[in-house]
Every structure is written in C-alpha cells, then in structure tokens.
Amino acid sequence: MEDKTLSSVYPSLYEFPMTITMFVCMVIPAWFIIHRWNQRNEKGPKTWPLLGASIEQFLNYDRMHDWLVEYFSVTKTVKVPMPFTSYTYIADPANVEHVLKTNFANYPKGETYHSYMEVLLGDGIFNSDGEHWRRQRKTASLEFASRNLKEFSTIVFREYALKLSSILGQASLDNKEVDMQELLMRLTLDSICKVGFGVEIGTLAPHLPNNSFAKSFDTAQIIVTLRFINPLWRIKKFFNVGSEALLDQSIKTIDDFTYSVIRKRKAEIKEARATNENDNKIKHDILSRFIELSENPENNLNDKSLRDVVLNFVIAGRDTTATTLSWAIYMIMTHPQVADKLYSELKDFEEEKAKQENVSLLPYNPEDAESFNERVTKYASLLTYDSLGKLLYLHAVVTETLRLYPAVPQLKFCV
Structure with missing residues (x-):
C-alpha cells in the first residue's frame, strides 16, 4: 500500500489555520474601510472600530478646547464616541439652556460620570442627580x-x-x-x-x-x-x-x-x-x-x-x-482703554467712599512699599459686599471676560 502523509489524509487540519488567517487579513481591513467610509459625511471626530475617537482625543488632549472649537466651527453639536461611552459637546446657546434649565431633569450626569468622579467629589452636588441633587x-x-x-x-x-x-x-x-x-x-x-x-x-x-x-x-x-x-x-x-x-x-x-x-x-x-x-x-x-x-x-x-x-x-x-x-488681567493689560476706564471708576469710588466715611486718603510713593501698602490697605477697607455692587464697569469687565473665556467651557454628557 502506498504511504500517505497525514496532510493528505486530513488536509483540513492544515488548511484551517490558513483559512482563518486569510479571512482575518481580508475582513478586518474591509471592516475598517467600510467603517470609515460610512463616516465620510460626519462633521465630528472620525472613529475607529472598538476604539471610537479615543486616539484622536488622546492626541489632542493638551489642546482639547482648540480641538473642539475646530469642530464647532462647522457644527454646534459634537459627539465623541469612546470605547465604553460617548460624550456629547454642545455650543448652541438654545441647546445649552434646554439642557441646563428648560429640561434639566432629562439630562442626569449618569452612573458613568459618577463612577469616574466619585473618589474626589463623592456624592456632592456636582456628582449627584435627582432628589439628592435637588436637596443639596x-x-x-x-x-x-x-x-x-x-x-x-x-x-x-x-x-x-x-x-x-x-x-x-x-x-x-x-x-x-x-x-x-x-x-x-x-x-x-x-x-x-x-x-x-x-x-x-x-x-x-x-x-x-x-x-x-x-x-x-x-x-x-x-x-x-x-x-x-x-x-x-x-x-x-x-x-x-x-x-x-x-x-x-x-x-x-x-x-x-x-x-x-x-x-x-x-x-x-x-x-x-x-x-x-x-x-x-x-x-x-x-x-x-x-x-x-x-x-x-x-x-x-x-x-x-x-x-x-x-x-x-x-x-x-x-x-x-x-x-x-x-x-481678566490679561484682557485689561491688552486693552489700555479698558484699563483707563476701570482705573477711573476705582479712583472715583475711592474718593467718594472716603468722603462719605470722612476718611483721609494717605499720600503714597509707588517706590516705597510701606506707604503704598498702607494706601492699598485703606482702599481695601472701603470695599464691602454692598459697595462692590456699585462698581458697574468692573462688573462689565468681569462679565465680558466670562463671555469670551468661560471658566467652565465644557458641558459633557456620558451616555
């Protein structure tokens, strides 16, 4: 009887791994190509299968705000899918009002956000929802x-x-x-x-x-x-x-x-x-x-x-x-006309307040730290909670700063 090798008797045992390898080499690249092709009209970050937009977000972490602004220039809502959740960023004032005021109860922080922040924020007001949040x-x-x-x-x-x-x-x-x-x-x-x-x-x-x-x-x-x-x-x-x-x-x-x-x-x-x-x-x-x-x-x-x-x-x-x-300090320094108006308001406030309270304004020398600090201390004593409300131009400066550079620029939902 003619000898037969094991591969000729059981060819499938040897062909199976090769078949799997060929399948993977063909299907996975095709999967990636189709996935990216389907996003050709998307205005937000492009994603990868399983990884979402994590790679792009990680590469732009140090310029996160600029990265988001680039997308906001073409759309007011940006969705950032991640491996285990998705983040939605909005830049439309009407939508922000809808989320934070009109329909606030419909947008809880959720368990994902809570689990991320719990170690630091616990169950405080910035990490709670529903009745617990309302009570706080x-x-x-x-x-x-x-x-x-x-x-x-x-x-x-x-x-x-x-x-x-x-x-x-x-x-x-x-x-x-x-x-x-x-x-x-x-x-x-x-x-x-x-x-x-x-x-x-x-x-x-x-x-x-x-x-x-x-x-x-x-x-x-x-x-x-x-x-x-x-x-x-x-x-x-x-x-x-x-x-x-x-x-x-x-x-x-x-x-x-x-x-x-x-x-x-x-x-x-x-x-x-x-x-x-x-x-x-x-x-x-x-x-x-x-x-x-x-x-x-x-x-x-x-x-x-x-x-x-x-x-x-x-x-x-x-x-x-x-x-x-x-x-605010940066903007004041780069806008001399604003600095001049602000100085005038603060100077007028000092003189008027000192006159009302019959307080003598001490002379000072900017080159002499002691006399300058004494004048500043006297000025500070004139500032009360009520008197601060009369500094309208200062209030406008702070408000405009917040409009241009909001202290909390991101509104993020985990879904």
Missing part, C-alpha cells in the same frame, strides 16, 4: 443667600487680596517676574478653604510654600479628568498601579486633612456653645453652617456628607475664580 441645591442656595456668609466671604477675599498685593508690590520693586496664574490659584485656594473650612492653608505666604493638601488636590483633579480619555483606568485601579496608585495617595492626603478639620470644627463648636462664645470664624464658614444642619437627623448629613459638600465647593470656587481673574 436647595440647602446650598439658602446658605449662600445668608448675609453673614456673604460678609464673611468679602472679608476673607479682601484679606487674601491684600496678601497678593503685597507679594506683587515687592516683586515690582525687585523687578522680578512672577507666574500670575500660579499666584491667583494660591489666592483662590487659600480664600475658598478659609470660607469653606474656616482654616488657614497658607499657600499665599510671602515665601510661597508647598502644601501637601494643595498638591494632592491638583493631582487628584488631573487624574480623575484623565479617566475620561483613558479606558484602561479601571485596570490600573484594580492593580493599584500608575496614576491610580498616585490618585489613592492624593485622596488619602485630602481626606486626612478634611476629616481632621471636620472633627476639630465640631469640637470648637461644642466648646463655644459650652462657654457661650460668639466666634465668627466658627459661625460663618460653610463647614460650620453644615455641621449645624447635620445636627438635625432629617438632613441625613454625616462626616462623609460634610466632606463631600465642602470639597465640591472648593472645586467650584477655586479654579473657576483663578481662571477668570487670569483672563
């Missing part, structure tokens, strides 16, 4: 309408504005360059932590010290934001490696600080009541107000809730204010 919104509205909180906030921002003025004045005398945006971030962090926690963070001290809470806060914000373009973050979190390991360390620093302040503030309030003290610091900061609310069981506020409330307001008040101030 109502409580926050009542608290922020408080006259005491408004006046306390004015005092705090005035105090730290004077510290910033001193730093800038000395830098000017020394002919020294400064990073204005960094200084403004320190200003707003110190201010909002004083208003929110009632504590001194101290990042705006003359020697500009490093602060572990501030550093961890910045790191945590960056990493949770990167989760939106990194589909592998859950794997990194599971193995506790890379950025997710760093995030855990940062959140621990944030939580250690926050919970220690909560415990200390509760003890201070208890002691103040026992001794009948009237401590404005304890009475008017946001944390103290919410601690008082937590004493009512119906409000369902525990230490975790207090942590989430205050951190959400720190995020709301810190970066947004610093960004707006940075752009």
Whole structure:
C-alpha cells in the first residue's frame, strides 16, 4: 500500500489555520474601510472600530478646547464616541439652556460620570442627580443667600487680596517676574478653604510654600479628568498601579486633612456653645453652617456628607475664580482703554467712599512699599459686599471676560 502523509489524509487540519488567517487579513481591513467610509459625511471626530475617537482625543488632549472649537466651527453639536461611552459637546446657546434649565431633569450626569468622579467629589452636588441633587441645591442656595456668609466671604477675599498685593508690590520693586496664574490659584485656594473650612492653608505666604493638601488636590483633579480619555483606568485601579496608585495617595492626603478639620470644627463648636462664645470664624464658614444642619437627623448629613459638600465647593470656587481673574488681567493689560476706564471708576469710588466715611486718603510713593501698602490697605477697607455692587464697569469687565473665556467651557454628557 502506498504511504500517505497525514496532510493528505486530513488536509483540513492544515488548511484551517490558513483559512482563518486569510479571512482575518481580508475582513478586518474591509471592516475598517467600510467603517470609515460610512463616516465620510460626519462633521465630528472620525472613529475607529472598538476604539471610537479615543486616539484622536488622546492626541489632542493638551489642546482639547482648540480641538473642539475646530469642530464647532462647522457644527454646534459634537459627539465623541469612546470605547465604553460617548460624550456629547454642545455650543448652541438654545441647546445649552434646554439642557441646563428648560429640561434639566432629562439630562442626569449618569452612573458613568459618577463612577469616574466619585473618589474626589463623592456624592456632592456636582456628582449627584435627582432628589439628592435637588436637596443639596436647595440647602446650598439658602446658605449662600445668608448675609453673614456673604460678609464673611468679602472679608476673607479682601484679606487674601491684600496678601497678593503685597507679594506683587515687592516683586515690582525687585523687578522680578512672577507666574500670575500660579499666584491667583494660591489666592483662590487659600480664600475658598478659609470660607469653606474656616482654616488657614497658607499657600499665599510671602515665601510661597508647598502644601501637601494643595498638591494632592491638583493631582487628584488631573487624574480623575484623565479617566475620561483613558479606558484602561479601571485596570490600573484594580492593580493599584500608575496614576491610580498616585490618585489613592492624593485622596488619602485630602481626606486626612478634611476629616481632621471636620472633627476639630465640631469640637470648637461644642466648646463655644459650652462657654457661650460668639466666634465668627466658627459661625460663618460653610463647614460650620453644615455641621449645624447635620445636627438635625432629617438632613441625613454625616462626616462623609460634610466632606463631600465642602470639597465640591472648593472645586467650584477655586479654579473657576483663578481662571477668570487670569483672563481678566490679561484682557485689561491688552486693552489700555479698558484699563483707563476701570482705573477711573476705582479712583472715583475711592474718593467718594472716603468722603462719605470722612476718611483721609494717605499720600503714597509707588517706590516705597510701606506707604503704598498702607494706601492699598485703606482702599481695601472701603470695599464691602454692598459697595462692590456699585462698581458697574468692573462688573462689565468681569462679565465680558466670562463671555469670551468661560471658566467652565465644557458641558459633557456620558451616555
């Protein structure tokens, strides 16, 4: 009998892998080509099978706003599909009003967004939906309408504005360059932590010290934001490696600080009541107000809730204010006619207010730091919550800055 090889007896055993290889080599490229061909008329980012637009978004991460604006120049709504979700960006004022006001209840943040941000925002107002959001919104509205909180906030921002003025004045005398945006971030962090926690963070001290809470806060914000373009973050979190390991360390620093302040503030309030003290610091900061609310069981506020409330307001008040101030200063410096009008309004305000209160305006020498700081301090004392409302041109400058450079330029939905 003639010998027969195994391949001749069972040819399919050898042909099957080759068939699969040929199939893959033909079908997958065809799949990619057809997928891209079907998008030829799409006005948004082009996607790839399974990967969505993640590659293009990642390549443009450092210029995310410019990247989106390029698409907004041809369409007012941009959809960005990702491997496990999709983001929708809108630039039409009517649509923004529809989402944020007219039909707000129909656009929840959703579980995807909540899972990304929970480690930092918890169940705070910026990371909650439905009834839980409405309850927080109502409580926050009542608290922020408080006259005491408004006046306390004015005092705090005035105090730290004077510290910033001193730093800038000395830098000017020394002919020294400064990073204005960094200084403004320190200003707003110190201010909002004083208003929110009632504590001194101290990042705006003359020697500009490093602060572990501030550093961890910045790191945590960056990493949770990167989760939106990194589909592998859950794997990194599971193995506790890379950025997710760093995030855990940062959140621990944030939580250690926050919970220690909560415990200390509760003890201070208890002691103040026992001794009948009237401590404005304890009475008017946001944390103290919410601690008082937590004493009512119906409000369902525990230490975790207090942590989430205050951190959400720190995020709301810190970066947004610093960004707006940075752009406002830039725009004023690049528009001399605006600077002149603004100076005139502020100068007239100083003279009128000083006359009303029978206050003598001290002479000063711009080259003499002591006399200049004295004049600035006197000027700051004339600024109250009510008097700020009379500075109409200043209000117009800030409003126009926000129109041109919105502090929160992205509206994103996860579906």
